[in-house]
Amino acid sequence: MADFIKEVERRRTFAIISHPDAGKTTLTEKFLLYGGAIQEAGMVKGKQSSRHAVSDWMEIEKQRGISVTSSVLQFNYNGYCINILDTPGHQDFSEDTYRTLMAADSAVMVIDGSKGVEDQTRKLFKVCVMRHIPIFTFINKMDRDAKDPYELMEEIEQELGIKTCAINWPIGSGKEFQGVYEREKKEVIRFSFGKKGAKEMAETVKVDLQDDTLADLIGAEHCEKLREDVELLDGASEEFDLEAVRSGLLSPVCFGSALTNFGVEPFLEHFLAMTTSPLPRMAGDQLIDPFDPHFSAFVFKIQANMNKAHRDRMAFMRICSGKFEKGMEVYHVQGKKKVKLNQSKQLMASDRETVEEAYAGDVIGIFDPGIYSIGDTLCTASNKFEFDGIPTFAPEHFASIRNKDSMKRKQFVKGVEQIAKEGAIQIFQSPLSGMEEIIVGVVGVLQFEVLEHRLKSEYNVDIERTNLSYRFIRWIGNKDIDLNRLNLSSDTKKIQDLKGNFLLLFTNEWGIRWAEKNNPELILEEFGK
Incomplete structure (x- = not known):
């Protein structure tokens, strides 16, 4: 039982949302890079390579350079088992994103530093608010000319109606981008251009803001501005409140550049320190505890023909409580019958490998012979209940x-x-x-x-x-x-x-x-x- 609790506690399941081209898929790949799940990132639209993003597996996605279906990706990092639900950014696929958010415990919102809050960001954010899930903001592309960081923070607050708290602060942008200042650690992480696909370590320098060496490190002008900015942030900005973050009332904000890997690992570490293990789920009036040993899950996505060689259908399910074991017999509530979960897969986009066991918080794919529908509940026969359904959007x-x-x-x-x-x-x-x-x-x-x-x-x-x-x-x-x-x-x-x-x-x-x-x-x- 102790091992079971430990496994559930180390799970983190989140969705990544953004407007198209804000850098969501690139950020996803860099997470996988730091987790050792992949060795080199492929570019969706990069001219330098014929590779495509790991999370964009459908042929039309590769041709157009957009994500049109949600991908499920899992990796381990510093003792955590992380499930990423990568979602389509294009508004025409918002229904798929909505269903995916139903399976997530938190969301990472990627914003283009030069464009700020865009239309699709607003729509997806409203879905997060409806679910009261924590939202973590990564302001991307700081190595390009970007809006003033105060303006970006204010835009998030006004447009999306959520308070913000800067966890780190950018030093310049575009050609003048020098890195970020980590407010809690009082460290400057220096930026340097590097290879776009490979994992690299940024230079971290612990330096007091009043130290004379800071001007040598980032330049006198940037040094003076950083001192002013930090003084203003410490005195006037929203204070960090972990409870408010976990209640979806305060969004921690980090700055960086996913394409060059800069700021991705610090953001991931901040995120993991603030998020919680899997959250309970409602089934009518019943609250299903993820630490309950009885297995339960719901289907939030069905995908046919993920691999032409297999010609099959996969039902993606979010495990909500208990432990999954390959071959286990469960009760399919909507089908009113017992089913055996023999063919179970964990996925890296379209690549698949058999999964022998999984825990609350995990997302796995199971073979669908045509019996499952979105929103279906699977649970142990001795503890039958039905999770709240997933609403459908009316076609337009x-x-x-x-x-x-x-x-x-x-x-x-x-x-x-x-x-x-x-x-x-x-x-x-x-x-x-x-x-x-x-x-x-x-x-x-x-x-x-x-x-x-x-x-x-x-x-x-x-x-x-x-x-x-x-x-x-x-x-x-x-x-x-x-x-x-x-x-x-x-x-x-x-x-x-x-x-x-x-x-x-x-x-x-x-x-x-x-x-x-x-x-x-x-x-x-x-x-x-």
Whole structure:
């Protein structure tokens, strides 16, 4: 039992969020570099190398240089076992990011020092606030011309509504970037340009701010400014409060440059010192303690065809309590039956290795024969309960798709259904047409492109897509209503989801009001069951 408690205590599970191009994937790789999980970092869009980022494994990601699906990465560092959930930065994939944040205990927010808080950062931050999870900020790209650090801190506070506390402070930026000052240790960590892919040690110099040698180290002008900045920070800035950090009320801020490895390891060490072991989870009125020896987990992501050689489906699950052992029998709550977890994997993006055991806080992939859905609960049969569900986003863009080659209908239907089960798209059909006419709903339009690419590359199916003008979707709450007797506007469309539920598509809000006014018995709901 003591070993079990020790293993759970050393787990840390966090998600990395950012606006596209802020450096999230690069920071992820540098964490792996310091943890010894990889020997050299690959660049997503680097011209100097043909390698691609470890966490960007899907073919379309390599072509476009963006992350479109969450990756799960694990490594060990200084006695900690760390699970990183790397998320898509592009807003069109915010639903995948939302689900991933449900599996994390904290979040690292990466901000571009030259751009500050951007649109997608705001959206993802709101999700973190909803979950009350701790947020740690890494202001990146200080080796390029950046905004004033006070301005960046103020922007975070005003735009995101969270207090900030500088853990270290930058000395210059761009060509004048000299390094950072560690406030608690009273040390200057000097910056020097180095190789972009290799692990390097920065020069750390313990020096008193009033020491004359400081001017020789960073230059007289930078020395004077640093003294003024530190005096101002000590007197006027928010004081560090660990409880406020862990409650999601105060975000510790560090500065650095992920591309050159500068400031990454100090940030990682600060982060590990402030975060906690896995947090409890709610299952209705029940609080599930991670140190409870009874195994429990929930599925937060499903991914098909991660490796063409395997042609399989993986269900990613966050272990919430107890210990996982390969081959163990658990109860699948939604399926109402016992299942054996024989094929279990730990992943480094698309690379996989069999995992024999795992603990609360860990994320592992299990083979999915087509029985799991996002939000499903797995637990021991002697202690049955159901974790709170993961909300689904209502689609905002719609298109009808048609298979170009009628001889490939089987592959077409299978591909669309499997990709839909991953949660990236939602598919619907006209009540009488079956799968002949498929309507796809997505949160972001780039998902259409990903769908076309994956159907082609994974199922050898070409599709024809017609964008539709619908903007709103509503589920019909009363199952016994006669659809043919509904009084609807001419541009309202009746559809059905894969579970047999009936829905209505509207081009504008006026159509919704018309339907409600002219059909008093009609119950419209924004979320499906």
